[in-house]
Amino acid sequence: MKKRIGLLYGGKSAEHEVSLSTAMAVIQALDFEKYEVHPIFITLDGEWLTGPQLTSPAENVEQLKFDSNHAPNNIKQFIATHNELSFDIVFPLLHGTNGEDGTVQGLLEVLNIPYVGNGVLASSAGMDKVVMKQLFEVAGLAQTPYTHFIRSEWQSQQEAILEACEKLQAPLFVKPANLGSSVGISRATNREELVAAIELALRYDRKIIVEQGVVGREIEIAVLGNDHPKTSVVGEIKPLTAFYDYDSKYKDNSTELIIPAQVSQHALAQIEEMALRAFKILDLSGLVRADFFVTADDEVLINEVNTLPGFTPVSMYPMLWQKTGLSYTDLIDELIRLAMERYDEKQKLQYNRG
Ligand SMILES: Nc1ncnc2c1ncn2[C@@H]1O[C@H](COP(=O)(O)OP(=O)(O)O)[C@@H](O)[C@H]1O
Ligand SMILES: [Mg+2]
Structure with a gap:
């Protein structure tokens, strides 16, 4: 019997487009003799659109972006679809926040649906660069020195934070703690660039990590x-x-x-x-x-x-x-x-x- 697979892609994330390219490629590679393929598109607004079953690979990425007028349009519908079809497995092809960070994995756990890849803890720990580096430290893994802070600390103690950053050797890499694909990351070689880099990173996250350049x-x-x-x-x-x-x-x-x-x-x-x-x-x-x-x-x-x-x-x-x-x-x-x-x-x- 064919395995019924739900492909989750898109997502409320800066990496939405990357996820769509991944979904395209996975669909091309899946064996349609072995798998019954159900696309589930998450829009940039976070709507879950379950589309019709694919019986052959999609021809272009537009085909994977359903219109909410033509498809059920929220997470309840995903659950309803699952109740009706009972997915054998879900393959999350989501990058970044709301997808790679454990939230979707948590939903799938609660629904008791098997899913590909990392679980809740691993996904969320791996998404947060500060938590990840702290765990690396526990495991004794060598890494570059870093410092970190949250938005409210930046607002109340900017000077102290800048001094802590400047103890690290330039160039510094300033990153939002919870993002990937280099979004919001910049390299800073002096105080002016550092402040600008922090302000930019704060647009994407409330937690910031600053690393010594390697x-x-x-x-x-x-x-x-x-x-x-x-x-x-x-x-x-x-x-x-x-x-x-x-x-x-x-x-x-x-x-x-x-x-x-x-x-x-x-x-x-x-x-x-x-x-x-x-x-x-x-x-x-x-x-x-x-x-x-x-x-x-x-x-x-x-x-x-x-x-x-x-x-x-x-x-x-x-x-x-x-x-x-x-x-x-x-x-x-x-x-x-x-x-x-x-x-x-x-x-x-x-x-x-x-
Ligand atoms: N401490 C660092 N020293 C030198 N280059 C860095 C450093 N941190 C990041 N980079 C550069 O920035 C890129 C993106 O940073 P990374 O931490 O891998 O974020 P992402 O999760 O977005 O991939 C790296 O691939 C590397 O080229
Ligand atoms: Mg990287």
Whole structure:
């Protein structure tokens, strides 16, 4: 029997468009003999639109954006659809807030629907760069020094915050704590730029992290699994701009991906080991892409993990697996298998004290 799969994409997030490209690619790769595919489009306003079943791959992205006049238009309808169809599994293809951050995962948990990828805790811890870095610290993972604060602290003690930031070596990287795809991130080399960077980041989040800049290559590794995760070969991103910003990630193709990346045996072993340690401390499951800096002295620093990494066929995560010997279609099948494995394990838990 075909597995009934709900694809969740779009989202009330700055990464809405990225999610649509991912959905397009996943739909192209899904085996329609094996899966019954139901698209669920979340608009930028946060409306959930459950569209008609797809019987063949969508031809263009417009086809995936339903009009609320033609489709049921809120989360209750998603629940009603689930009650009617009973999804075997949901694949959240959402990046950023309201999707990669544990909220949607929580909804799916409450509805008791198996879903692909990381659970509630891992998703939310991985989304918040401050919580993530604090956990990295607990796990003893080397990383760049940083400081953090919230909006009201900035309003009441700006000078003290600026001084704390200036204890770090320039250039500084200023980031909203809860966002991805480089949205709201800037590089600052003096106080004026730092203030502007903080003001910009505060438009996207109430919590801000400021990091000491690292001079090094950006090396990434993919992890796949549940209790016994495996690592892929490593890849390098070479942005042609000052850093890997939103446009270089998604718009102007100005980033080169080199897979496998040439790194020393020492750095490679460190990256593999650190990625698995990060996987464990954040309680990750299914998939994660772990991102590192490797300095000229061959020092390895962890930058971040992405609990729902870019997932088009030319994105780093699927490419890393392809070069490791797992095709895009097989990777999707494996993620679905891992999701079922985690769900089945959870069903065995005892909920009474009996
Ligand atoms: N501390 C840092 N030192 C040097 N470059 C950085 C630093 N932090 C971020 N960058 C650059 O900015 C990019 C985006 O930052 P990152 O923390 O990975 O945010 P996102 O979650 O948006 O991917 C990185 O890929 C890197 O190019
Ligand atoms: Mg990143």
